[in-house]
Amino acid sequence: MLQTRLLETAIEQFGMHGFEGASTREIARASGTAMSSITYHFGSKEGLYLACADYIATRIRERHAPALDLVADLSGIDREAAVEHCLTIIDNFAVIMIDPESANWARFIMREQHSPTEAFERLYHGVMKDMIDGFSALLGRACPDLAPQELRALSMLAFGQALVLRAARASVCRALGTDNLGEEEARLLRARIRVNSLAILTGGNA
Amino acid sequence: MLQTRLLETAIEQFGMHGFEGASTREIARASGTAMSSITYHFGSKEGLYLACADYIATRIRERHAPALDLVADLSGIDREAAVEHCLTIIDNFAVIMIDPESANWARFIMREQHSPTEAFERLYHGVMKDMIDGFSALLGRACPDLAPQELRALSMLAFGQALVLRAARASVCRALGTDNLGEEEARLLRARIRVNSLAILTGGNA
DNA sequence: GTCTATACTACGATAGAC
DNA sequence: GTCTATCGTAGTATAGAC
Numbered sequence: 001m002l003q004t005r006l007l008e009t010a011i012e013q014f015g016m017h018g019f020e021g022a023s024t025r026e027i028a029r030a031s032g033t034a035m036s037s038i039t040y041h042f043g044s045k046e047g048l049y050l051a052c053a054d055y056i057a058t059r060i061r062e063r064h065a066p067a068l069d070l071v072a073d074l075s076g077i078d079r080e081a082a083v084e085h086c087l088t089i090i091d092n093f094a095v096i097m098i099d100p101e102s103a104n105w106a107r108f109i110m111r112e113q114h115s116p117t118e119a120f121e122r123l124y125h126g127v128m129k130d131m132i133d134g135f136s137a138l139l140g141r142a143c144p145d146l147a148p149q150e151l152r153a154l155s156m157l158a159f160g161q162a163l164v165l166r167a168a169r170a171s172v173c174r175a176l177g178t179d180n181l182g183e184e185e186a187r188l189l190r191a192r193i194r195v196n197s198l199a200i201l202t203g204g205n206a
Numbered sequence: 207m208l209q210t211r212l213l214e215t216a217i218e219q220f221g222m223h224g225f226e227g228a229s230t231r232e233i234a235r236a237s238g239t240a241m242s243s244i245t246y247h248f249g250s251k252e253g254l255y256l257a258c259a260d261y262i263a264t265r266i267r268e269r270h271a272p273a274l275d276l277v278a279d280l281s282g283i284d285r286e287a288a289v290e291h292c293l294t295i296i297d298n299f300a301v302i303m304i305d306p307e308s309a310n311w312a313r314f315i316m317r318e319q320h321s322p323t324e325a326f327e328r329l330y331h332g333v334m335k336d337m338i339d340g341f342s343a344l345l346g347r348a349c350p351d352l353a354p355q356e357l358r359a360l361s362m363l364a365f366g367q368a369l370v371l372r373a374a375r376a377s378v379c380r381a382l383g384t385d386n387l388g389e390e391e392a393r394l395l396r397a398r399i400r401v402n403s404l405a406i407l408t409g410g411n412a
Numbered sequence: 413g414t415c416t417a418t419a420c421t422a423c424g425a426t427a428g429a430c
Numbered sequence: 431g432t433c434t435a436t437c438g439t440a441g442t443a444t445a446g447a448c
Contacts, residue, residue, distance in 0.1 A: 021226030116376045160370025167373040170322045203405035
């Protein structure tokens, strides 16, 4: 599919060089087609950029489907199970942050986090909102004494532990004395995230 | 100082639009000078970019001087004091991540985290290395049972909690239902980070 | 040291053949 | 639906006046 090939190349290029820095000529060339195909299929460079946001949201939603199902129905879940579900979701997120595959669209999203455009709206309402809302609700079962606003803050901080593995990847690698995050490093990091998260959920905020 | 004015404008522009996206013309114009001044003072666009990295490293080092002093001499520090110092440093970092002033150079650094260039070397050896090494050593006093590699992993994860406030700023704001992180949100977030960090240091990893 | 003027390249968009 | 050709604009770098 030409459109898909263009989208995946574009996400890579937009992530690597930014919106202004990426060139439609190069995106087309790397996709094995002519630049005017972008105009034809997406209207303009900006149209392509927004289509990338939708594409990313869909892909993430697919990948997080198990986690979203986990929080879909909270009725009759006890506190211990809620804690365990939280740990699973955070670990799930950590795996994605470690995975090299997340590099391309992570950079795309990071850029939007700093100065959001229409593309951020599509990402947020396409997948982020449901993840944050769902996780906060689940967290409420694990930490029943926290106010709603505190739960939302805690959600973001908990994700932050895993996010750093992508957002500050180069520093993490340096700190661990490695070139990239292989299986050994992944095991170490996920284990620590689990221990930390358990302490947060059962110690400090219980 | 013309050079300083150019550097600060450049950091803003490089952060906002990326290396390729930022234009030397615009940087010069916003600094109130001609574009050829950049060539004269920094050699080229790339020279300006690298000079920005050095400038950022120096600025951060200034700002983190109290924290770096804190970890300079660990002799005769007891465990309780080490925990308290860790909490102070993490809070210090959180304040910087919340501060709007960090936005410009944070974007610059984030870009380098994803695909490091020579500029990352200058940032890392200019300030990051000392911060990570120092904090890991301090953490070793707070959590004496952890192996050195685990301490380094834990350091990065602990910073991650604060980093998310800058790296995923737009999502954090949405989650908290606010347009920006004001005093009220800052108080809430810092309090939670402190509680979480205390739980991590004394509960899960003690 | 800072300016103007200019050479050269690459960009996004569009028109029109097929 | 995909291509080639081309237009107008904006980029970096450089040369040379002052």
